[in-house]
Amino acid sequence: MSRTFKRLIAPVLAAGTLAASPLSAENLEWTSGSPGGSWFSIVTGLSNIIMEHNPDIAIRVVPGGGRDNPTKIEGGISQMGMGIDFLAAAAMKGMDPYDQPQEKLTSMGGTWAPAEFHVIVDAEETRSLEEILSDPESRIGTSPRATSEELTLQRSLAFYDNSADAIADGGGTVITGTYSQLTAAFQDDQIDVLFGAGSVPTGIALEVETGRRDAKLLAFPEALMDYLNTEYGYGKGSIAAGSYESLQSEESGAVPVTTLEAVILVSTEVPEDTVYAMTKTLLENQEGFGNIYQVLGGFDAERAWQNQPVPLNPGAERAYRELGYMD
Secondary structure, three states, X not given: XXXXXXXXXXXXXXXXXXXXXXXXXXXXXXXXXXXXXXXHHHHHHHHHHHHHHOOOEEEEEEOOXXXXXXXXXXXXXXXXXXXXXXXXXXXXXXXXXXXXXXXXXXXXXXXXOXXXXXXXXXXXXXXXXXXXXXOOOOEEEEOOOXXXXXXXXXXXXHHOOOOHHHHHHHOOEEEEOOHHHHHHHHHOOOOOEEEEEEOOOOHXXXXXXXXXXXXXXXXXXXXXXXXXXXXXXXXXXEEOOOOOOOOOOOOOOOEEEEEEOEEEEEEOOOOHHHHHHHHHHHHHOHHHHHHHOHHHHHOOHHHHOOOOOOOEOHHHHHHHHHOOOOO
16 A cells, blocks of 8 residues: 555544544533523533533533423424423424424433422412412513423413413513513512422522512412313422421411423434433432432432333433343
8 A cells, every 4th residue: 555545545544433433522402491490500410410421422501491492302403401291292292382293302211300380479469379360460470482381371371261462451461581580570579470480499489588579489279280280291299388488488388389390301313322321420420419409319210211201212221221220
């Protein structure tokens, strides 16, 4: 072989070697939730664990929402995303609120961040949540349209024959924004109701507690919880007594609320070995979860892979099996 031919072919061979290497860098975007919310904090913490133990994997955390994240994954905008169980199932099937099936969705497992809905009102508010959601003059703030909170507010208003448009026509308002924007609007008396969701203790509730306006949590009516559960697959639970210092009185006890179960969604286009490495890393570093966010301390690897709303990713399944969580 001539020296000239060797010089010409060497770059080609090197490129082929790099392409086949299992250590080639993976650049992933992980879409989370609203900035300042529990999902954003959780995803940031989990991605840092993954990158610390896998230098070949680079993850960029971006804002997102439970409703929009499956579509971002399907469109190739993000490769990973936090998801809500009932929304992920609807996305895969192309059911409301999705126009067509989202076929690239797989799961790395659940139980990462169960979330409770928080309805926060002025401490002197005398109306029930049923009365507030029925009132065309209500002033309500919730997360942006890409989020499960905004979708759930729409469904809750509809249950009481109300809507954001009807509220606007009736003299009230429904605004959307980040948690910090909503908290500021509440403190400045621009809205009377904060409608959000997050893992207890969630950021928006803690921000309100440190503000100048006294506030409290409202319970979900049983009829509304039953409707959201039977029609859309939401969970039913409560915010335990004493979860918040000033939003709950000593005599109020647990606050019944609608709940969500979070899953980590990952695109079918992410290599199986990459999903395996990420899942295995998280499973091997569970002791640090509680330091990221309190609710992560309750992560249950024995249950995390079960009853997923979309198929469990083969790479994730391999990690659960290898570490003894699956038979």
